[in-house]
Amino acid sequence: MTSQVTTSTRSGMTRLWWAQIDAVIRLELKKTFFAKRGLWIYLVAALPVFLFMAFAMATSGRQHQSANVARRGEKMLTYQDLLAVKPGMTREEVVAILGKPPVNFHWAENRPLGPGVTANLLRENYHYSDGQNDLFVGLLDGKVESVNIDNGNNLGQDSIMFAGVFQFFFLRLAIFFGCLGIFMNLFRGEILDRSLHFYFLAPVRREVLMVGKFLAGLLATCTIFVVSELLQTAAFLWHFSPSAREVYLYHNHGLEHAAVYVGVTILACVGYGAFFLVAGMLFRNPILPAAAILIWEAINPFLPGILKQFSVIYYLKSLCPVEIPSPPGTPPLFALLISNTDPVSAPVAVVGIVMVALIALYASSVQVRRMEINYTTE
Amino acid sequence: MSVPVNASVSATMNDRIVFEDVSKFYGEILGVNRVNLSIPPGITSLVGPNGSGKTTLMNLMTGLVRPTRGRVEVLGYKTDDPEHLFAILGYSTQFDAFPKGLTGYQFIYSYLRLAGRDAQTAEQMAWRVIERVNLVDAAKRNIAGYSKGMRQRIRLAQALAHDPKVLVLDEPLNGLDPLARSEMIALFRAAAAQGCYVIISSHILHEVDVISDQVILLSNGYVVAEGQIATVRGEIQEHPTQILIRCTRPRELAAKMLEDEHTIEVTIHKDEKGVLLKTRDADGFYLALNQLATNGIDVESIAPADDDVLSVYEYLIGNEEVVR
Numbered sequence: 001m002t003s004q005v006t007t008s009t010r011s012g013m014t015r016l017w018w019a020q021i022d023a024v025i026r027l028e029l030k031k032t033f034f035a036k037r038g039l040w041i042y043l044v045a046a047l048p049v050f051l052f053m054a055f056a057m058a059t060s061g062r063q064h065q066s067a068n069v070a071r072r073g074e075k076m077l078t079y080q081d082l083l084a085v086k087p088g089m090t091r092e093e094v095v096a097i098l099g100k101p102p103v104n105f106h107w108a109e110n111r112p113l114g115p116g117v118t119a120n121l122l123r124e125n126y127h128y129s130d131g132q133n134d135l136f137v138g139l140l141d142g143k144v145e146s147v148n149i150d151n152g153n154n155l156g157q158d159s160i161m162f163a164g165v166f167q168f169f170f171l172r173l174a175i176f177f178g179c180l181g182i183f184m185n186l187f188r189g190e191i192l193d194r195s196l197h198f199y200f201l202a203p204v205r206r207e208v209l210m211v212g213k214f215l216a217g218l219l220a221t222c223t224i225f226v227v228s229e230l231l232q233t234a235a236f237l238w239h240f241s242p243s244a245r246e247v248y249l250y251h252n253h254g255l256e257h258a259a260v261y262v263g264v265t266i267l268a269c270v271g272y273g274a275f276f277l278v279a280g281m282l283f284r285n286p287i288l289p290a291a292a293i294l295i296w297e298a299i300n301p302f303l304p305g306i307l308k309q310f311s312v313i314y315y316l317k318s319l320c321p322v323e324i325p326s327p328p329g330t331p332p333l334f335a336l337l338i339s340n341t342d343p344v345s346a347p348v349a350v351v352g353i354v355m356v357a358l359i360a361l362y363a364s365s366v367q368v369r370r371m372e373i374n375y376t377t378e
Numbered sequence: 379m380s381v382p383v384n385a386s387v388s389a390t391m392n393d394r395i396v397f398e399d400v401s402k403f404y405g406e407i408l409g410v411n412r413v414n415l416s417i418p419p420g421i422t423s424l425v426g427p428n429g430s431g432k433t434t435l436m437n438l439m440t441g442l443v444r445p446t447r448g449r450v451e452v453l454g455y456k457t458d459d460p461e462h463l464f465a466i467l468g469y470s471t472q473f474d475a476f477p478k479g480l481t482g483y484q485f486i487y488s489y490l491r492l493a494g495r496d497a498q499t500a501e502q503m504a505w506r507v508i509e510r511v512n513l514v515d516a517a518k519r520n521i522a523g524y525s526k527g528m529r530q531r532i533r534l535a536q537a538l539a540h541d542p543k544v545l546v547l548d549e550p551l552n553g554l555d556p557l558a559r560s561e562m563i564a565l566f567r568a569a570a571a572q573g574c575y576v577i578i579s580s581h582i583l584h585e586v587d588v589i590s591d592q593v594i595l596l597s598n599g600y601v602v603a604e605g606q607i608a609t610v611r612g613e614i615q616e617h618p619t620q621i622l623i624r625c626t627r628p629r630e631l632a633a634k635m636l637e638d639e640h641t642i643e644v645t646i647h648k649d650e651k652g653v654l655l656k657t658r659d660a661d662g663f664y665l666a667l668n669q670l671a672t673n674g675i676d677v678e679s680i681a682p683a684d685d686d687v688l689s690v691y692e693y694l695i696g697n698e699e700v701v702r
Contacts, residue, residue: 203464
């Protein structure tokens with residue numbers, strides 16, 4: 001009998017808490033999405049979308065140009081034909097393989113050979129294309145001096161670029177600062193507006209209020225950044241032909257990568273959100289915790305293993321689907337920043353980030369119970 | 379849906395608002411010090427000049443600030459348990475800020491939703507309380523456009539919205555016009571008549587005098603006196619009780635009174651239609667007056683002249699910053 005009553009009271013309380021969380025979320029979402037002080041977050045989230053759109057437009061323009069060059073050529077060239085040209089070949093050998101260049105620049109160059117003696121040399125630049133990839137051949141006095149191939153549609157290369165933008169701009173800056181702007185304001189903003197007492201005067205457990213606010217912030221940041229991530233993917237794939245897109249999405253893990261990026265975005269919002277929620281309660285000035293967390297995240301590769309685990313980026317990096325290779329000649333310090341030297345498995349990464357978030361949320365729940373309304377000291 | 383009310387109620391003191399040796403310091407600054415109170419149902423007014431600790435006492439009562447020392451309980455509920463405390467308590471603060479972008483109705487409705495009421499109940503309760511504070515016409519307007527009086531009324535509505543047993547009201551009549559003031563006073567009285575605990579802070583003494591069942595006088599963070607006004611007055615020994623006697627022949631009565639052992643001082647009232655007497659033993663004097671009045675002097679009325687809050691306040695605190 002007693003246990004039945006206890007169970008029914010407990011389920012009643014749980015229902016009540018969810019109803020209260022729902023009420024907090026409704027109030028907070030309105031404020032979070034339409035607050036003037038949060039407009040910059042939309043801009044930050046939109047920046048990579050604009051970047052990929054600009055890239056797609058530029059690539060698209062170049063593709064038209066390549067197709068135009070290919071049309072004007074004597075022969076229909078293949079990528080293998082373009083690769084056949086090597087430095088040291090003669091003009092005639094090049095023309096024999098690729099035909100007369102559709103685009104051709106030439107000029108004379110006076111080169112000093114000795115005191116009072118100059119040679120008049122002919123420089124030529126040939127531009128060939130197979131419709132997608134461009135070959136630029138530099139000739140000096142009839143001999144091939146330089147060969148450059150500009151690969152047009154290279155999904156492999158482009159997906160590394162996408163991964164770079166995602167890891168180094170979207171995760172570390174856009175989501176980081178977006179979460180800072182939204183989660184720190186959940187309590188701090190209300191203290192500055194002197195309206196936090198509205199919540200504190202309601203018959204709501206402070207922990208329930210904290211969870212409601214956190215979920216509202218999470219819903220807002222996830223909506224903003226997941227939409228941004230999806231738009232980035234769309235913009236990234238925009239300039240590829242439908243067949244290339246299909247191959248990438250369905251046969252080359254593209255769809256899987258897109259889903260993982262969405263998941264990493266959500267986990268980033270969970271991790272950074274929890275950090276900034278507690279920071280918003282502990283600090284009056286958001287710059288200090290933001291700088292501290294940013295530095296902590298940045299120096300993560302240099303930290304000992306045990307300390308690495310108390311970082312969000314440590315787990316997020318392990319979850320990113322595309323490894324970014326360090327370009328040859330990268331200084332070791334930068335190479336360490338780029339590469340993930342100590343990755344963890346996906347389940348460990350997900351559990352790790354959830355644990356880090358739970359620790360931060362526990363700290364928030366302790367802090368929210370201690371909070372007093374004393375606006376004059378703020 | 380409502381909060382079960384049995385969770386944190388202690389067996390004792392569950393019919394009082396209790397302060398036990400409570401002190402609150404804001405850093406080095408004293409809020410209140412060594413406060414011991416036991417507040418019964420009815421209207422209790424906190425009276426004192428600015429900075430005397432009225433708002434601190436209210437914030438302590440409602441858990442918005444925590445005591446540096448001591449213990450506060452409201453009808454047995456701890457003040458660090460807002461879930462249960464605010465199920466029985468409504469607080470109209472002096473903070474003049476509201477969540478952004480809300481209309482008056484949305485403000486009350488959201489509060490009730492936060493309190494766990496379902497949408498339909500919250501809507502009904504919101505309109506009912508908005509009607510009670512006479513704000514129906516402005517309910518759908520954004521609070522940012524409200525006048526000071528309207529903001530005061532919507533705050534009162536928030537405090538009243540969930541029919542609390544304890545009402546804590548910080549300067550609730552500020553900014554209200556005379557009609558609204560009398561409406562609100564009637565509302566507080568009705569609540570008190572139903573057994574509610576109505577705690578009001580005010581520095582407008584004549585209003586306190588009219589509405590209070592008991593007062594708590596504060597000065598510089600200390601409780602100077604508490605209880606029913608007449609009782610408090612009776613305990614102030616250094617100031618003799620003043621009694622105004624309206625009668626037909628004041629000079630004769632004054633002469634007779636001077637012969638009575640209870641009398642300290644007698645003056646003829648300015649309008650020459652009464653006598654103002656000072657005595658240290660009011661009860662003894664009333665008995666003696668029966669004999670004096672039988673000698674052909676018609677006594678129309680006898681009333682204490684200084685057992686109002688204003689006099690008590692002046693005797694105990696002085697006359698700084700009070701509004702008569």
